[in-house]
Amino acid sequence: MNIGIVGLGLIGGSLGLDLRSQPNLHYVWGISRNQTTCDRAVALGAVDVASQNFASIPQIDRTDVVFICTPISAILSAITSVIPHISQTAIITDVGSVKSSISLQGQMLWSRFVGGHPMAGTAFSGIEAAERSLFQQRVCVLTPGIDRAALEMVRSIWESVGATVYESSPEAHDRAVAWISHLPVIVSAGLLLAAQREGNDEISQLAQKLASSGFRDTSRVGGGNPELGRMMAEYNQTALLDHLYSYQQTLQDLITMIEQGQWQEIQTALEVAQHLRPLYVRE
DSSP: OEEEEEOOSHHHHHHHHHHHTSTTTOEEEEEOSOHHHHHHHHHHTSOSEEESOGGGSTTGGGOSEEEEOSOGGGHHHHHHHHGGGSOTTOEEEEOOSOOHHHHHHHHHHOTTEEEEEEEOOOSOOSGGGOOTTTTTTOEEEEEOOSOHHHHHHHHHHHHHTTOEEEEOOHHHHHHHHIIIIIHHHHHHHHHHHHHTTOSOHHHHHHHHHHOOHHHHHHHTGGGSOHHHHHHHHHHTHHHHHHHHHHHHHHHHHHHHHHHTTOHHHHHHHHHHHHHHHHHHOOO
16 A cells, blocks of 8 residues: 655654565655754655655655544644645544544545544654554544545554554544543643642652652653643544543542541542452553
């Protein structure tokens, strides 16, 4: 297959590495705003060829599928930019973590558009962070459009790199990921910001020295890519706010229990949490 990747960062670069590790199956081209990134993507083996300009990509008119791996704010403009260079039969898909603001408009721009969101990532960004097998045993959500054949093609590509694919409406996707992805980023960042408010420098420095696995696990996503976190909040504002208010009320309930010395109630709440975790996290 002839596959294009627009945006050669962590996700785009990792996808390219996996696709090109499948011998003789794919020709992969890439687009980046930065020529240094283009050069590194080729050197690392993430793409066969890369450029800052669509017009200079060989065989772009024979492209089967284009993956838009840009930040959320640039997805629609990237779709508009690639359309003049590909055939009418080509499929366009994206990897954005918000779908309601992307999927419908994407389908209006291109009838063979399929909204996508691979639930994979690390604390790092850029082409140097790309890694093989990033999508193994990870989930990828696809939002069905008007072209079922296009969706099945995108599904087959994600499954070929090890992802488990689920289908969802854009609206359901955004509410679900607000709980398990976007809210944790804000909560985790809030923990780091709150710890920094410790007024005693000696205590603050001691806490930094003592921080271990619990703090590391809880603060990991809050210490990730700030631009990505900001766009989660901006483009999924309604669902995220709704869940933040619910989380705020839950925290207030726990605060009240502690204030009133309701230790059995605290233990009961923690037991419920203990039983709930395996429903969300499978070790």
